[in-house]
Amino acid sequence: MSASIPQGIADEDIGGPAQPLLSIRGLVKHFPIKGGVLNRTVAVVQAVDGIDFDVAKGETLGIVGESGCGKSTTARLLVRLIDPDAGEVLYDGLKIGAQDGLDLREMRRHVQMVFQDSFASLNPRLTIEDSISFGPKVHGLGAKEAKARARELLQQVGLNPNLFVRRYPHELSGGQRQRVNIARALALRPRLVILDEAVSALDKSVEAQVLNLLQDLKAELGLTYVFISHDLNVVRYMSDRVMVMYLGRVAEIGPVDAIYGNPRHPYTKALLSAMPSMDPDARTQEAPIAGDPPNPINPPAGCRFHTRCPFSEPVCAAKVPDLAAVAGDAKHAVACHMNVAGSGHSRTAGAA
Amino acid sequence: MLEYLLKRILYAVPIALGVSLVCFLLVHIAPGDPLVSVLPADASQEMQEQLRAAYGFDKPLPVQFGLWIWRALGGDLGFSIATGRPVAAEVWRAIGNTFMLAVFAAAFGFLVGAFLGFVAGYYRGTWVDRASSALAVAGISLPHYWLGMVLVIIFSVQLNWLPATGAGPGGSADWEWDWQHMRHLILPALTMSVIPLGIVARSVRALVSDILSQEFVDALRAKGLSERGIFLHILKNAAPTGLAVMGLQLGYLLGGSILIETVFAWPGSGFLLGNAILQRDLPLLQGNILVLAMFFVTLNLLVDLVQTWLDPRIKRG
Amino acid sequence: MSAASAAVSSEAGQVPVASRGYWSNVLRRLARDKVAMACLAVLVLILLAAIFAPLIAPGDPYRGSIIRRLRPIGTEGYPLGTDELGRDMLTRLIYGGRLSLFMGIVPVLNAFLIGTFLGVVAGYVGGKTNMAIMRTIDVFYAFPSVLLAIAISGALGAGIFNSIVSLTVVFIPPIARVAESVTTQVRNLDFVDAARASGAGALTIIRVHILGNVLGPVFVYATGLVSVSMILASGLSFLGLGTKPPEAEWGLMLNTLRTAIYVQPAVAALPGAMIFVTSICFNLFSDGLRSAMDVKL
Numbered sequence: 001m002s003a004s005i006p007q008g009i010a011d012e013d014i015g016g017p018a019q020p021l022l023s024i025r026g027l028v029k030h031f032p033i034k035g036g037v038l039n040r041t042v043a044v045v046q047a048v049d050g051i052d053f054d055v056a057k058g059e060t061l062g063i064v065g066e067s068g069c070g071k072s073t074t075a076r077l078l079v080r081l082i083d084p085d086a087g088e089v090l091y092d093g094l095k096i097g098a099q100d101g102l103d104l105r106e107m108r109r110h111v112q113m114v115f116q117d118s119f120a121s122l123n124p125r126l127t128i129e130d131s132i133s134f135g136p137k138v139h140g141l142g143a144k145e146a147k148a149r150a151r152e153l154l155q156q157v158g159l160n161p162n163l164f165v166r167r168y169p170h171e172l173s174g175g176q177r178q179r180v181n182i183a184r185a186l187a188l189r190p191r192l193v194i195l196d197e198a199v200s201a202l203d204k205s206v207e208a209q210v211l212n213l214l215q216d217l218k219a220e221l222g223l224t225y226v227f228i229s230h231d232l233n234v235v236r237y238m239s240d241r242v243m244v245m246y247l248g249r250v251a252e253i254g255p256v257d258a259i260y261g262n263p264r265h266p267y268t269k270a271l272l273s274a275m276p277s278m279d280p281d282a283r284t285q286e287a288p289i290a291g292d293p294p295n296p297i298n299p300p301a302g303c304r305f306h307t308r309c310p311f312s313e314p315v316c317a318a319k320v321p322d323l324a325a326v327a328g329d330a331k332h333a334v335a336c337h338m339n340v341a342g343s344g345h346s347r348t349a350g351a352a
Numbered sequence: 353m354l355e356y357l358l359k360r361i362l363y364a365v366p367i368a369l370g371v372s373l374v375c376f377l378l379v380h381i382a383p384g385d386p387l388v389s390v391l392p393a394d395a396s397q398e399m400q401e402q403l404r405a406a407y408g409f410d411k412p413l414p415v416q417f418g419l420w421i422w423r424a425l426g427g428d429l430g431f432s433i434a435t436g437r438p439v440a441a442e443v444w445r446a447i448g449n450t451f452m453l454a455v456f457a458a459a460f461g462f463l464v465g466a467f468l469g470f471v472a473g474y475y476r477g478t479w480v481d482r483a484s485s486a487l488a489v490a491g492i493s494l495p496h497y498w499l500g501m502v503l504v505i506i507f508s509v510q511l512n513w514l515p516a517t518g519a520g521p522g523g524s525a526d527w528e529w530d531w532q533h534m535r536h537l538i539l540p541a542l543t544m545s546v547i548p549l550g551i552v553a554r555s556v557r558a559l560v561s562d563i564l565s566q567e568f569v570d571a572l573r574a575k576g577l578s579e580r581g582i583f584l585h586i587l588k589n590a591a592p593t594g595l596a597v598m599g600l601q602l603g604y605l606l607g608g609s610i611l612i613e614t615v616f617a618w619p620g621s622g623f624l625l626g627n628a629i630l631q632r633d634l635p636l637l638q639g640n641i642l643v644l645a646m647f648f649v650t651l652n653l654l655v656d657l658v659q660t661w662l663d664p665r666i667k668r669g
Numbered sequence: 670m671s672a673a674s675a676a677v678s679s680e681a682g683q684v685p686v687a688s689r690g691y692w693s694n695v696l697r698r699l700a701r702d703k704v705a706m707a708c709l710a711v712l713v714l715i716l717l718a719a720i721f722a723p724l725i726a727p728g729d730p731y732r733g734s735i736i737r738r739l740r741p742i743g744t745e746g747y748p749l750g751t752d753e754l755g756r757d758m759l760t761r762l763i764y765g766g767r768l769s770l771f772m773g774i775v776p777v778l779n780a781f782l783i784g785t786f787l788g789v790v791a792g793y794v795g796g797k798t799n800m801a802i803m804r805t806i807d808v809f810y811a812f813p814s815v816l817l818a819i820a821i822s823g824a825l826g827a828g829i830f831n832s833i834v835s836l837t838v839v840f841i842p843p844i845a846r847v848a849e850s851v852t853t854q855v856r857n858l859d860f861v862d863a864a865r866a867s868g869a870g871a872l873t874i875i876r877v878h879i880l881g882n883v884l885g886p887v888f889v890y891a892t893g894l895v896s897v898s899m900i901l902a903s904g905l906s907f908l909g910l911g912t913k914p915p916e917a918e919w920g921l922m923l924n925t926l927r928t929a930i931y932v933q934p935a936v937a938a939l940p941g942a943m944i945f946v947t948s949i950c951f952n953l954f955s956d957g958l959r960s961a962m963d964v965k966l
Contacts, residue, residue, distance in 0.1 A: 081862050105868050117859055120858045120859040121858075121860050122860055123864075124882070125882055126881070135867030135869075138869040138873060139868060157681075163684055176681060176685065181863075185863075366804065370808030371811050371812065373808075374808060375820070378821070378823075381824050489949060492952060495945060497904060498940075498942075498944060499941075505937070505938065607813025607814075607816035608816065610815065611907060615927075628823070629819070629909065630909060632826070634824065637823050648812065648813055649811050
């Protein structure tokens with residue numbers, strides 16, 4: 001007799017391949033800033049301000065944007081390290097945290113996360129084996145089985161279990177530590193893994209190896225990824241679909257080829273033109289967007305990008321553009337008045 | 353900046369209230385009836401009634417606390433059991449002597465401590481550093497009441513240079529600026545100065561070696577700044593924190609003088625406190641501790657404010 | 670062989686540099702610190718002498734004689750002289766270590782347990798709980814330590830138990846503060862978030878992830894307080910607030926021998942010298958431990 005992880009309601013696929021694994025509706029997270037003599041809330045950081053998107057089963061959704069755009073807050077909301085102020089998250093059609101939905105504890109098993117800082121995300125006092133087997137033990141797996149699982153996972157992420165189980169994090173290289181973190185995230189056999197800048201801190205050569213490992217693991221284990229990065233090249237390499245965020249909102253979302261080949265939002269275009277190209281001949285001379293992103297404490301009214309947008313018109317400051325499908329491509333959506341006929345912008349798709 | 357100052361001052365109010373509450377409760381954690389423990393032994397019936405009414409011992413604790421605070425704010429700290437005199441007057445008379453002792457001890461201890469610490473930090477890793485660090489550790493580990501005894505043995509008993517006890521000739525308890533009184537001050541002040549000396553030396557050493565290891569010092573050297581210029585730079589950077597450490601130490605001296613005052617029979621608030629303990633004079637104990645603790649809280653506040661003013665970069669939440 | 674393990678590459682295949690566990694590293698570094706080891710030896714010697722006092726001490730710590738009061742150091746049969754009641758000083762110094770060490774260690778140990786608990790709870794839970802705990806701690810912190818110890822002891826009255834209570838109250842605030850600040854730091858590290866994301870409850874996270882990283886630094890800090898506790902405890906006895914005569918305790922012995930400084934100054938200074946030696950050894954050992962653990966406070 002040995003302890004094992006109890007059965008959950010979402011262990012097997014529920015809604016079939018057509019149902020998104022994750023559906024985000026109207027997700028909002030604001031952080032109050034306290035200050036003043038009486039320590040009252042003096043301002044609010046609108047880190048995530050009403051975003052909607054789906055993650056299909058088996059796909060990789062890339063999320064890009066400048067620092068401070070809400071990528072990391074979104075990641076933390078998805079794994080419920082922080083609670084949203086509004087909106088809902090459905091996992092395979094089940095509302096997380098709801099009475100008739102998926103309880104939080106079970107959701108933890110299905111949705112896991114890999115952090116950016118490979119060192120800070122491993123407890124320096126625990127051996128690699130203890131770090132990896134911690135999660136399964138929390139969910140009731142016996143100590144012996146958890147250890148066996150840790151060894152098996154080390155093998156899967158390309159580390160020789162015999163050499164690594166008894167080691168401590170400071171004895172490993174950055175790439176090895178990140179492999180351990182991936183093993184730790186996989187220890188609960190999740191279906192969805194959130195990768196929050198998971199390779200950003202690694203050297204380029206190591207980064208490539210870890211990216212390949214992630215691709216292999218995805219194919220082998222049938223995983224779904226949300227891949228967050230500020231590196232557009234890496235996102236392009238990894239993702240099936242890409243979501244561009246700007247100051248807590250979705251600017252554009254669509255298939256990777258559409259976003260990179262036919263960007264519709266001026267912000268996406270600016271990001272891509274600022275991207276160092278692999279091909280020297282293809283480098284643009286176009287100037288990237290000017291200035292720093294505005295402060296998320298007091299974001300601009302209307303379209304949040306209008307203060308830096310070369311096509312800004314009065315309507316942009318007055319009205320928030322809806323995220324709407326691009327004509328001719330239902331999978332590609334953009335939040336820009338230029339995309340909507342009759343929005344009042346002089347360069348709308350029709351008027352051009 | 354102004355907001356921080358205001359916040360800091362506002363923050364001191366609940367702390368002061370809390371400190372008063374602890375002092376108030378002292379009488380209540382003492383074994384026995386609180387009324388008996390604050391009553392002079394020869395109290396008349398009339399005085400008993402008067403005290404009972406004033407203290408409100410029949411009322412609930414929070415009300416008693418309110419009454420007590422109210423009277424304390426008006427300068428009424430009750431009556432000493434031993435002498436029957438008002439506690440406030442007794443404490444005020446004694447605290448001047450403690451101040452005198454603490455200021456002299458602090459001045460000496462800070463100077464020597466800062467010097468030792470500076471030298472040690474500046475010559476990190478050399479024998480100078482080791483010697484002054486050893487001296488600092490010794491200063492921290494010394495039971496100062498014992499040091500007092502040893503100094504008395506050497507300078508009073510063996511050499512007969514300085515008086516062993518008291519604050520002035522013929523048991524005079526009131527300070528005067530003359531050589532006779534100064535002679536009485538030397539040994540206790542010297543003894544007391546050892547308390548801050550070690551800690552100031554250690555903090556200053558840490559500060560200086562920390563500043564020296566920062567890159568801007570290398571940049572200054574690279575720019576060709578003289579060692580004297582670098583010295584001034586260190587001084588400027590170390591001053592706010594150094595001052596804060598010293599301010600706190602002065603507070604500890606005021607509060608920790610009891611043992612030294614007992615050894616030297618120095619007629620200060622600590623000596624008074626020692627007597628209060630010997631005679632189980634709880635009102636005197638309570639009042640004395642309240643006054644000393646309030647001094648400490650105020651000093652803490654002042655140190656913080658001065659530090660902010662000296663070093664506006666310090667950002668505190 | 671899975672597809673992923675085929676991806677074993679130069680980077681993943683590097684053999685990690687083997688090193689011993691954290692604590693054996695600390696011990697090794699500590700063992701190389703000559704000053705710390707010498708101090709440890711002295712402390713162990715004093716501790717053993719105190720524990721086995723009835724076996725080592727040449728005489729009876731309580732039996733004195735008026736005719737042989739205050740003999741000097743080096744007297745036949747009394748190598749360290751006799752005290753004001755004619756009791757053998759060597760014997761009383763050996764016995765005195767029992768209470769003095771006890772009074773140095775027990776309050777710090779109590780405060781370590783209570784203070785760490787309060788600090789970890791305040792640091793981990795945060796918010797209003799943190800406010801409530803830390804503001805209360807601040808109030809006690811607002812007293813100079815000597816004054817607080819004397820205030821509580823003075824109100825409770827003399828006695829060993831009362832002294833321990835008052836010293837425990839004195840040491841809880843500084844320990845709780847250190848524990849709270851270390852916990853807050855650790856709590857914000859990603860591995861705690863990772864543990865939360867795997868569904869662990871607060872108690873499990875504190876047990877597995879927080880305590881292991883918090884206890885070390887707090888313990889080092891606490892060892893530095895033992896010498897303060899010894900000096901304070903002896904000070905309380907010196908004021909007549911700690912142990913009561915005829916008990917052998919260094920602080921009390923110093924007090925009762927105070928009048929003897931004119932007759933036998935060297936004998937009168939002995940108990941204080943014991944306090945000094947023990948306390949400096951505790952301080953230096955604590956310093957050594959701190960640098961061996963590379964703890965920054």
